[in-house]
Amino acid sequence: MDRINFLKEKANLLRQDVIRMLAVATSGHPGGSLSSADILACLYFNELRHNPEDPEWEDRDRFILSKGHACPLLYSALARSGYFPPEELQTLRKINSRLQGHPDCKKTPGVEICTGSLGQGISVAVGMALAGKIDKKRYRVYVLLGDGEIEEGEVWEAAMSASHYKLDNLCAILDNNSLQIDGPIKEVMNPEPIIEKWRAFGWNTVEVNGHDIPQILHTFKKAKEVKGKPTIIIAHTIKGKGVSFMENVVEFHGKAPTKQEAQIALTQLKEESKKWKN
Amino acid sequence: MEELVATRDAFGEILLKLGEENKNLVVLTADLAESTRVKKFAEKFPERFFNMGIAEQNMMGVAAGLARCGKTVIATTFAIFASGRAWEQVRYSISHSYLNVKIVATHGGISVGEDGSSHQGTEDISLMRTIPGMKVIVPADGVETKKAIQAAIKVKGPVYIRLGRAKTPVIFKEDYPFQIGRGYIIRKGKDVSIFTCGIMLSQALKAEEKLKEEGISAEVINISTLKPLDEKIIIESAHSTGAVVTAEEHQIIGGLGSAVAETLGENYPVPLERIGIKDKFGESGKPEELFEKYQLTANDIYKAAKKAIGRKDEKK
């Protein structure tokens, strides 16, 4: 299998994991997990220099899930990378589980920092990038934000500080799925024009189709060549991507599929994966 | 004349020394480099100092990120902004991950003075004390400040250290054996226990003298670590005196008075009088004037001690 199909396959697997996990947990956030699946597949199975056998390896690239509610996706990426057995995914949100409702670095190997309170992850990412500069390390820091999340003031404090300190080792990805909990971002609290805002804050900005794996890979590569400023990749995505009845449906932000819905979703995803298998 | 030193000045001094010894130390501020006394560190170690601008929430998050990459971080701003504006970042980004961030908050209490209520951190101890795993230290003078900062750097996890703006009396000698989590008996006594934190210790010592003139023997104990609290010293002292006064430059809700009440309520209830700001906002004025108006003086402690002693019979 070539690299692109390999990553498509991974993204598909992550989506299936998400559906299975949420159906077992009977709660959690499918919409924003599914919209970021292609991005996470590219990161965990291509881009990041990391070592699942040594999660605390000093020189590893860091990934921060600032939109922490999408952690089912992160857990799947970690499990499928080898940080812990995939069977453990079924314990999501259960008592005594290492897989909390939102990411907890004290509990889950491979999770870099506790997130879930929106707006905080990007500041931590800035701190990590700053540490990389102080120590003259080569690692890169990636942080995934939601498009509703950027309504938080802290995001812009962080944005200002990242360009002020010229953190070209920092790459943010914005999951621009156009929805938040209460509806379309444009109706709830319009953060547009998004690109112009980041540019005005001194960032290098790139737009991609967040489900187009070759494009995503290309952008990550290009971002590494930018010097003197951080990069944000505005990834245009579809919330709920890959499951027909979840796509662009506001309610599936934070509603788990029923057993039946999960069956249908899994059938659709498996059908989809046949496209590149033969 | 007694020697006067602002605890924030002592902090600035020790920070320079620590910067020399500990190459891993990184200092952050939020446009308050001069006021928080980190400016000298900034000048000497520019590669390990970052001004984060007037953005306290981001500063706390950045501190967490630096710490997660192995740095020991000192994050400074005023007590109200460190504990209030950025409370949730301190709770979640820093404390939930149990990171090595030492929050050094100056301008604690009402002794901030003329700037008024907006700048007086009067709820910070309460806000920080409630965060799981957070250590909370309120040094009484310059000597203790230096020892507390050194100890905070060595200990694992998040620490909140509250310092003051005003020059205040130096009480301790260099040989004072500071330890995080340990109270310290300054005066032995048998009629009433006075527990204090921060600059209220000097007021308590004056009250103790006044009580002594009347033949009342007060035990004065410095509880500079509000968390983890030295419950043993509090219970033992209450046991031997049977009456307790707490004194702090903070709201009486949630601070030292509350901490002592929680401990005694569960372990050894005795009459308790709390000196502190009585559920009110501060205002502008000279620190001494504010102490008078908000009843935080030696005389207030003196009166509270007599009241507590008078209540000993209640129990019988």
Ligand SMILES: Cc1ncc(C[n+]2csc(CCOP(=O)(O)OP(=O)(O)O)c2C)c(N)n1
């Ligand atoms: C500080 C904070 N406020 C509110 C919430 C509750 N919350 C969880 S997800 C969410 C909407 C997020 O929307 P977006 O960032 O667009 O995420 P996505 O669409 O990618 O799921 C909200 C408001 C939160 N987690 N943190």
Ligand SMILES: [Mg+2]
């Ligand atoms: Mg969204």
